[in-house]
Amino acid sequence: MTSHTYLSELFSLDGRVAVVTGGSSGIGGAIAGALARAGASVVIVARKERELAAAVDELAADGCRAAWVSADLSTREAVRAAAEQAVEVFGEPDILVNSAGINLRPPMEELDEEVWDVTMAVNLEAPYLLGQRFGPGMAQRGFGRIIHISSQQAHRAFVRSGAYGVSKGALESLARSQAEAWSPHGVTSNTLVPGFVLTPLNARLSSDPETVAALAARTMAGRNGLAEDFAGAAVFLAGPASGYITGQSIFVDGGLSVH
Numbered sequence: 082m083t084s085h086t087y088l089s090e091l092f093s094l095d096g097r098v099a100v101v102t103g104g105s106s107g108i109g110g111a112i113a114g115a116l117a118r119a120g121a122s123v124v125i126v127a128r129k130e131r132e133l134a135a136a137v138d139e140l141a142a143d144g145c146r147a148a149w150v151s152a153d154l155s156t157r158e159a160v161r162a163a164a165e166q167a168v169e170v171f172g173e174p175d176i177l178v179n180s181a182g183i184n185l186r187p188p189m190e191e192l193d194e195e196v197w198d199v200t201m202a203v204n205l206e207a208p209y210l211l212g213q214r215f216g217p218g219m220a221q222r223g224f225g226r227i228i229h230i231s232s233q234q235a236h237r238a239f240v241r242s243g244a245y246g247v248s249k250g251a252l253e254s255l256a257r258s259q260a261e262a263w264s265p266h267g268v269t270s271n272t273l274v275p276g277f278v279l280t281p282l283n284a285r286l287s288s289d290p291e292t293v294a295a296l297a298a299r300t301m302a303g304r305n306g307l308a309e310d311f312a313g314a315a316v317f318l319a320g321p322a323s324g325y326i327t328g329q330s331i332f333v334d335g336g337l338s339v340h
């Protein structure tokens with residue numbers, strides 16, 4: 082057996098179909114690219130059409146199979162519609178990545194119901210609804226991979242965690258519930274936990290060089306995260322090699338959480 086064949090058996094996503102929410106930017110963008118380059122046909126879901134089209138064009142130029150669906154995942158109706166549109170492209174997914182997320186940071190005493198509701202809708206309910214839509218089919222077919230992107234704020238407060246931290250804590254619990262339900266049928270559900278990653282999501286914090294340096298110093302690796310740091314972990318969790326890993330929260334944070 083050549084090393085190439087061996088590595089393919091462990092990690093190849095050839096023939097798989099993936100749906101990646103938030104796949105037009107940041108961590109989701111890097112993950113969508115990684116899954117596509119590892120062989121999966123990928124449908125990315127987000128709101129802004131121009132960014133979606135640019136991400137898909139880049140993948141197509143690299144010889145990948147990719148498509149996009151524009152949807153605002155903050156309402157249940159739109160999530161359901163997006164799921165149906167997504168399966169029209171390449172069929173039912175084997176892999177679901179929930180990376181779409183918002184982080185609104187009002188001070189706690191100003192955290193109103195509107196911020197609470199939209200945070201829960203995008204960060205928690207959309208992953209729940211997509212899991213309910215795709216998980217049972219994965220279980221029936223005997224293979225599935227669900228990957229959620231949570232946050233260090235699922236584990237500790239960090240700069241006005243507010244509703245965001247709550248949504249991410251619950252998201253990790255959702256992964257465990259899904260793992261409990263569907264792992265007997267070949268479906269794993271896991272969470273990747275970023276620390277501080279330089280993406281458009283935290284443009285305000287990352288535009289301050291002192292903050293960026295201070296946060297980098299809190300890691301063991303001595304730098305903040307990049308979206309590309311999630312590529313390998315996502316391919317691993319999406320593929321055959323990780324079949325016995327389920328219900329886990331895996332920190333991709335340069336050691337921030339243990340420093």
Ligand SMILES: NC(=O)c1ccc[n+]([C@@H]2O[C@H](COP(=O)([O-])OP(=O)(O)OC[C@H]3O[C@@H](n4cnc5c(N)ncnc54)[C@H](OP(=O)(O)O)[C@@H]3O)[C@@H](O)[C@H]2O)c1
Binds near residue numbers: 104127179180183233
């Ligand atoms: N960056 C960090 O330091 C960090 C740390 C911990 C956790 N995370 C988590 O990692 C995930 C990805 O974040 P990121 O840093 O990569 O952020 P990002 O670059 O801002 O990307 C967010 C993605 O979600 C999509 N999105 C946002 N709201 C949406 C909505 N209502 N409906 C559909 N799509 C929506 C965005 O596209 P549109 O705007 O076009 O909709 C975009 O594709 C999030 O869940 C975030 O909470 C990030």
